[in-house]
Amino acid sequence: MDFAWSDENDAFRTKVSDFLDQNLPNDWQAIARHGPGSREQTEFSLSFCPQLAAAGFLVPHWPAEWGGADRPTWEHFILGEEMWAAGEPRGGQYMNVNWIGPVLMRYGSEEQKHRYLPPMAAGRAIWCQGFSEPGAGSDLASLRTKALRDGDDYIINGQKIWTSYAGLAETCFLLARTGEGRSGIAVFLVPMDTPGIEVRAIPSLIGHGDIHEVFFTDVRIPSSCRLGEEGEGWTIISYALANERVGIPRYEMSSRELDAMVAELKSRGGFGNAAIRTRAAEAAAACDAARMLVYRVVDERARGEPPGTAANLARVAVVEADHKVTDFGMDFLPDCYSGSDHAAFQAHHERAIVTGIAAGAAEIQLNLVARRHLDLPKGA
Amino acid sequence: MRLAFNEDQATFSTVLGQMLDNEAEAGFQTVEDWGRFAYGAALDTRLDEAGFFDAAREEDLGPVAAAAMIHEVAKAPVVIECAASALLRPFLGEDIPRPLAVVVDDAPGAVRFLPQARAIIAISDRAVRLARLDGQAKPEESLFAYPMGTIDGGLSWETLDVDPQAIRTLWQIALAAELGGVLDGGLGSVLRYVREREQFGRPLGSFQGVQHRLAEDAVWIEGGRLLTLRAAARLDPADAALALGHIQSHATRIGYDLHQFMGAMGLTLEHPLHRWTYRARALRAEMGGAPHAFLDYADTRWGGR
Ligand SMILES: Cc1cc2nc3c(=O)[nH]c(=O)nc-3n(C[C@H](O)[C@H](O)[C@H](O)COP(=O)(O)OP(=O)(O)OC[C@H]3O[C@@H](n4cnc5c(N)ncnc54)[C@H](O)[C@@H]3O)c2cc1C
Numbered sequence: 285m286d287f288a289w290s291d292e293n294d295a296f297r298t299k300v301s302d303f304l305d306q307n308l309p310n311d312w313q314a315i316a317r318h319g320p321g322s323r324e325q326t327e328f329s330l331s332f333c334p335q336l337a338a339a340g341f342l343v344p345h346w347p348a349e350w351g352g353a354d355r356p357t358w359e360h361f362i363l364g365e366e367m368w369a370a371g372e373p374r375g376g377q378y379m380n381v382n383w384i385g386p387v388l389m390r391y392g393s394e395e396q397k398h399r400y401l402p403p404m405a406a407g408r409a410i411w412c413q414g415f416s417e418p419g420a421g422s423d424l425a426s427l428r429t430k431a432l433r434d435g436d437d438y439i440i441n442g443q444k445i446w447t448s449y450a451g452l453a454e455t456c457f458l459l460a461r462t463g464e465g466r467s468g469i470a471v472f473l474v475p476m477d478t479p480g481i482e483v484r485a486i487p488s489l490i491g492h493g494d495i496h497e498v499f500f501t502d503v504r505i506p507s508s509c510r511l512g513e514e515g516e517g518w519t520i521i522s523y524a525l526a527n528e529r530v531g532i533p534r535y536e537m538s539s540r541e542l543d544a545m546v547a548e549l550k551s552r553g554g555f556g557n558a559a560i561r562t563r564a565a566e567a568a569a570a571c572d573a574a575r576m577l578v579y580r581v582v583d584e585r586a587r588g589e590p591p592g593t594a595a596n597l598a599r600v601a602v603v604e605a606d607h608k609v610t611d612f613g614m615d616f617l618p619d620c621y622s623g624s625d626h627a628a629f630q631a632h633h634e635r636a637i638v639t640g641i642a643a644g645a646a647e648i649q650l651n652l653v654a655r656r657h658l659d660l661p662k663g664a
Numbered sequence: 665m666r667l668a669f670n671e672d673q674a675t676f677s678t679v680l681g682q683m684l685d686n687e688a689e690a691g692f693q694t695v696e697d698w699g700r701f702a703y704g705a706a707l708d709t710r711l712d713e714a715g716f717f718d719a720a721r722e723e724d725l726g727p728v729a730a731a732a733m734i735h736e737v738a739k740a741p742v743v744i745e746c747a748a749s750a751l752l753r754p755f756l757g758e759d760i761p762r763p764l765a766v767v768v769d770d771a772p773g774a775v776r777f778l779p780q781a782r783a784i785i786a787i788s789d790r791a792v793r794l795a796r797l798d799g800q801a802k803p804e805e806s807l808f809a810y811p812m813g814t815i816d817g818g819l820s821w822e823t824l825d826v827d828p829q830a831i832r833t834l835w836q837i838a839l840a841a842e843l844g845g846v847l848d849g850g851l852g853s854v855l856r857y858v859r860e861r862e863q864f865g866r867p868l869g870s871f872q873g874v875q876h877r878l879a880e881d882a883v884w885i886e887g888g889r890l891l892t893l894r895a896a897a898r899l900d901p902a903d904a905a906l907a908l909g910h911i912q913s914h915a916t917r918i919g920y921d922l923h924q925f926m927g928a929m930g931l932t933l934e935h936p937l938h939r940w941t942y943r944a945r946a947l948r949a950e951m952g953g954a955p956h957a958f959l960d961y962a963d964t965r966w967g968g969r
Contacts, residue, residue: 654875
């Protein structure tokens with residue numbers, strides 16, 4: 285076992301963080317205030333991701349054929365840590381490089397690959413993920429949006445909800461039903477300017493313009509928009525999830541914000557109390573436990589092992605870490621959550637309250653840990 | 665970064681696993697006296713003879729293998745003195761006898777393993793001292809699932825030529841490994857139970873109220889195990905304190921869950937659950953418990969006020 289970074293890994297991390305230091309604008313904290321889903325940050329990504337692409341920091345882990353450099357798993361991961369800790373200047377484009385692109389490489393037609401991959405690799409593509417519906421959240425397989433075959437076209441009717449980035453996205457990675465059950469789900473790559481699509485922002489605790497409802501009324505798209513076969517949708521999203529595995533390295537920002545919170549307390553002479561010091565360390569322990577559980581997932585992947593249950597454990601731990609850090613801040617620095625002097629704490633808070641819900645509730649992960657990792661019997 | 669064992673560590677852990685499988689089985693069946701603990705004398709001898717307690721000083725095994733071994737041994741329903749022998753003894757000098765009992769900062773009261781120990785180690789900020797034992801230990805009745813004892817007679821102390829801070833760090837890692845293993849062993853026992861035991865026409869383990877709590881417990885134990893292995897690999901004081909604080913802080917809730925889900929059966933001496941949970945109760949309080957470990961960590965990471 286080796287818990288140290290290689291010199292090469294360290295050098296790569298330094299290059300990425302130096303790049304961010306030098307290239308993020310002075311008002312970046314204000315832009316990053318509401319998180320990667322916000323309109324400001326999505327717009328910002330359109331100017332910043334091309335810079336990342338030019339410097340080789342957008343898709344280094346992609347194959348050279350599609351604009352990458354075939355860099356190893358750990359580098360991809362270090363890149364993700366640095367980006368998230370900096371507030372995620374890639375905005376929603378992190379989805380493109382982490383899983384939408386790789387999914388298209390595997391399941392896309394030649395035409396789809398040539399149409400969509402180059403703009404992603406150049407940092408100029410905004411996508412949204414149309415999975416959740418009013419009646420299908422955790423139970424995603426119960427989704428009802430319909431894609432009805434009509435000659436060489438499909439006609440889509442239905443509603444999506446909680447869709448991030450939809451306000452600015454050009455393309456939706458949409459799940460819709462062509463038949464019954466899980467095997468009746470297909471993926472469609474739908475241009476968002478197709479007539480019949482209406483997007484409405486949902487005001488929320490994490491800012492305005494972050495999450496949306498998307499209505500599909502008689503939306504006609506050619507069958508060339510379908511990704512893979514009819515009925516292959518569930519397999520495709522399972523592959524996408526396996527590709528994503530750990531999701532966002534959230535503990536990295538939490539850990540750095542915890543340092544910033546302690547620094548703030550110390551600047552006020554307020555870090556002498558043993559109870560406060562203990563709480564800070566407890567939050568740090570949660571961050572590092574999450575970090576180690578996530579690293580195990582990345583390590584398995586780097587060594588070419590098939591996805592096991594490690595990712596489910598990691599996702600639970602990441603939720604606890606995020607909450608322990610923001611709870612620490614709110615309990616001992618409550619004044620920092622009003623006004624605009626501590627935008628980073630507020631930004632962290634808004635990210636933390638999402639952790640246990642977006643991309644699958646923590647309780648769903650606990651179900652998976654119980655069933656797959658602990659081998660407990662299925663419920664009634 | 666590579667979180668898999670190297671080849672030697674993998675072989676070491678496979679062989680250890682085979683020995684423990686036999687011994688754990690044996691230990692499980694010989695609970696005839698329904699005592700609060702069973703000292704695994706046979707296991708202890710076999711591990712000792714096969715050189716397992718020397719792993720920490722072997723280059724390709726190192727403290728990581730030793731910490732992993734402490735965790736695995738602690739999972740067994742029998743108890744042996746492993747933590748101090750595997751992680752402290754190799755760094756204390758030559759000719760250190762074992763089993764060992766360890767006292768930190770003159771903590772009062774009965775000491776784990778004293779009845780079996782051939783030496784007692786006293787760790788303080790200023791020095792690490794050793795006293796050889798020859799009949800001075802007196803066994804004490806105890807709620808804890810360890811052989812406990814007190815000193816009854818004069819001791820002659822020698823100061824060891826070691827860095828007290830380094831030894832303290834090793835001991836935190838050893839305790840974290842043992843507590844993690846003890847909780848893991850108890851969890852395994854409860855999982856077997858709730859898969860089988862039916863109420864309301866279905867296995868208890870199929871109820872989500874049971875599943876989620878055990879799943880959380882598993883996440884904390886596994887996170888603690890990895891933090892402990894990291895601490896063993898880097899021998900860093902902050903890592904050690906963090907690993908111990910993490911696992912000690914979660915031990916209370918985990919111990920509660922383990923007893924709850926075994927119902928009345930878990931309160932009998934017939935079932936060995938208490939052999940894990942009452943080791944955990946003792947380890948949870950070692951070195952002042954989670955708050956002290958966390959304060960140590962805060963000092964190292966963030967300094968003073
Ligand atoms: C900020 C944000 C951004 C999002 N972005 C997108 C996006 O871009 N695209 C998209 O498709 N979706 C998106 N989502 C939606 C997200 O995927 C869903 O919120 C999530 O899957 C949970 O669904 P739900 O909110 O309907 O909760 P529900 O399914 O209604 O569940 C509510 C709660 O009930 C509990 N629960 C549910 N099922 C179980 C169970 N089986 N066992 C135990 N407890 C259970 C959990 O605690 C859960 O949090 C986003 C959500 C958020 C918060």
